Amino acid sequence: MGNKQTIFTDEQLDAYQVRHLQLHGRYHELAPHLVPMDYTKDPDCKLPLALIVNMPELKENPFRNRIVESFSEDGMGNLSFNEFVDMFSVLSEMAPRELKAIYAFKIYDFNVDNYLCKEDLEKTLNKLTKEELTPEEVELVCQKAIEEADLDGDNKLSFADFENMITRAPDFLR
């Protein structure tokens, strides 16, 4: 997704045990009263979206809500610890391109219909520019973007289209 993800703790599964503890620290920090320190018995607890989006890594991200939502199992943004770790591992610089593409697609798919349609693009655009573009401009950009990337001509981007486009992008994961 982003370029070098140095802010995020990079999560190597090789060194998982160590990172695990760090991440757990972060997780615990978010809601000390909710998260138990003892994780040996796999307690079932979830953190709400509002807490997670306030993490410094996500705070300024225009897609913070979408990110958290797409990693949560229930789609509402409540993250269990495993999903939390999941999120960080995907956002880390170590994650491979394909994986990032998959989750990027989910993040940009605002209405969760497995396609990026015009609405999704409009929402993305407005989040990116803080709605500083005029509606005509937004319209033009969306139309152009779909025109460029849509290979099967259904006026929306499927994942195949998206992947085809995003893996060639110079800024994507570099």
Add this chain to the structure above:
Amino acid sequence: MPRDSLITSESDIDVGLELAGDEDEFSSHPEEHERERHRGKRREGDREKKKRGHGKRRKASRSREREEEVQARPDKRERERRRRAKSDRETGGRQRDEEGKAKIKSGKVAKTKKNITNEKTKKQEEEEESEDRNAKGKKKHGSAKKEEKQEDGGRHREKEKTKEVKKKKHKKVVETSSEQETSEQEDNGEEDNEEKEVRPESLTPEELERLKEAVDDRKKLIQVLRGKPWPMKKKLVTLRESQQFVEKYEGALGKGKGRKLYVYKVMMTKKWMKFQRDFENFRTACIPWEMKIKEIESHFGSSVASYFIFLRWMYGINMILFGLTFGLVMVPEALMGRPYGSIPRKTVPRAEEASAMDFAVLWDFGGYAQYSVLFYGYYNNQRAIGWLKFRMPLSYFLVGVGTVAYSYMVVIRTMARNANESGVGDDNSFNFSWKVFTSWDYLIGNPETADNKFASITTSFKEAILEEQESCKDDNIHLTRFLRVLANFLVLCCLAGSGYLIYFVVRRSQKFALDGLENHTWWERNEVNMVMSLLGMFCPMLFDVISALENYHPRVALQWQLGRIFALFLGNLYTFIIALMDEINLKREEENIVKFNITTWEASFYNGTVSENSTGLPFTVQPADVPRGPCWETMVGQEFVRLIISDTMTTYITLLIGDFLRAVFVRFLNHCWCWDLEAGFPSYSEFDVSGNVLGLIFNQGMIWMGAFYAPCLPALNVLRLHVSMYLQCWAVMCCNVPQERVFKASGSNNFYMAMLLVILFLSTLPAIYTIVTIPPSFDCGPFSGKKRMFDVIQETLESDFPAWFSKVFSYASNPGLVLPFILLMILAIYYLQSTSKSYKEANVELKKKLQTQNEENKKKNKRAALKAQMDLEEARKAAEQQQNNKASLQDQEADVEENHGSSQSLSHGKNGRNPPPHVRDQELPATRAPVPRTYHHGNHGTPGHLPGFPRQSEHRMYRVPSLQRH
């Protein structure tokens, strides 16, 4: 089951519904996975119980078995092998299966089906086995069964031991190991029920091979695991068991020394990876002014940032040039050469001594500054200096040549790289999509930066939109054409006028110079400089106004503007050089006179004895009193240094007055002024990219020209660029406004480079001309006493290299050899050029092909989509018809048909999207650890496919059979 039937009944109606169903599945999939796992465990438990039950019977029959065991062993071995092979095959198939549908589908159906199939396969295998041993009695059959059980048990133990029950992907390895164990058990006697470590020594080579393969598989899995879009839980489990497996069996592979080496190697690769990552981070952190430039970019767009990036690049080059001259010329001379005051060329002459320390003189680089390492004249012509025997003159010459050569190399290499980048990447195919999806920098964690990023993204969108509109627009070609021609005509007039003005002024100044400068006013003395800077200031403005006529795209307009200013500056520079050449000739005439005077002076001093070396004076004469020549090299160096200084000053002062004071004035007087200053006339200034870039380029050209005669020039330039960086960054951020027409400047980078190359060439020309044709001064500089400066090479060859080398060199420099060599080079260049041309053509051709193919694909897909829609329509009609039929039938025989129909639909629901049962039976092994078997068409494993989002083509595939059934 319920969902399955739901999907089959609805899939023929609407794709969207099916999709929704799939998605449901996706969202609930982890739970189901979990459930499945529990179920697996439970089943396992069942089996364990069963086994225990069998165990009693087994004990009873064990003794009998052992007797038979002896006879049956070879047979069993063979059977064992066959089974192993078969199970391997099965696992392979299963693995593939699993790859295809790593996701778990609704449980109940799968479970019931699985039970059924399990039973079936068990029976089948039993049958097979009985066939295998037709001749053997029933007892043997029983024992075989038992053995199977035991094997099962062994496997089970193994699994418990390594906790690898949950993953069936790695079943294969588990099995191999367990089988090994069983075989061992067979060999060692069957009652051995304890857990056993695998002993590598006891493994046969092929088993070892297999184990190795398994370990490699695991390792591969560990590596790619991170890339799997599975939820963390699944990853964790897989990882843990794979790691355990690898740890356990890795040791068995390498023995003794090899093992240690292996461990060492693994460790080193890990360390190396980490180091690489750290180094990468370090390198990015080391790029100077990155944050500053990013900040500017976010506010002013990429074109302004491109100027600063160019400035940074220049700074880097100048650092290297500075290092060369400083390290190889200035420092050696200062440390090892003769000290100040030892010889005439290193001493301030008596006449100037009084004012040598005055600031005005120093500022003009006269006085002590002139007689220092900063200028050519200070250097001695001693061949080797200091205890290092440093060859000073040679080093001086080589550094001069090296500076130019290095600059050429860098500029050309950068140009080539830029051309590559712009040539290879098909930049514009996904312009907007990339902007939409990849422009956010996920690293940003600082509110201010985030604001900047928002601003810059908005800017970049505006740039893109502008470009798009620009490409769409074509209005009244004739008018624009006419206007463009007119504009070019006007610009040409301007250039010609300024050229004539400079020529006129230079001629006048020559006349003044002949008269003697003292008789004229300040203006008359400085006319040339003033006119040049005034022209440099106002002509670009004029060009800017004219370019408004042309109505070009901003990027093209910028290039035109740059080209025009370039021509103007070039004219200025060359008039300057011509004036300088005149001065050099004057100095040389003066030098001849001085030379003559010196000889007469010396003759009088020595009473008629003529000394041929003016430096070898007796110590009775102070070096300051010795008459000396004008030293035109130092004069040229001084001229260039002065020019650089004045240029820098002009830049800074214009910056302060034109930008800063204007901004202050507009800002603070706005509310007590009669019109709106901010929106009206003066307003804030925009950053003038083209002017600044050209200033930089010409500045650099002067450095290249003058560096040979003033070694301090690169140092000065580094200083200047450093200050410029901070000052201009500050000025831009505090007193400029973003350009109204923002545009992307990446395309013009090579344009800058091309201009730099031209300037480099043009500035090396006069330098080389002076070096080659004009003899050096007789009493100053490292080449004094030689006929030409490049004689130093000859001298070195003769005295420092063996005789054969100089001979070879003289042969090599023979025109008979040089000319063919040049010819060869020209041929090579021609060949390379033509090949690159053909490559380029091929590239374009391929690109075109790709594009047409893409379009064709699009069309095809569209057609396919249309067709599918038609099919759907038809199918719906058919379904309606069928329903109608059904309804009419139902009218006739209601109750009978109802029962039948429901059972049919039930069976449909079961088999809905699965292959027919008998196909699976072949795949399913009889004895298999309880693993959740599921059939789902969403393929997790295939890279690049979204989990839970099945491809459309698959829908179609599955939809067709269900359609036909209805």
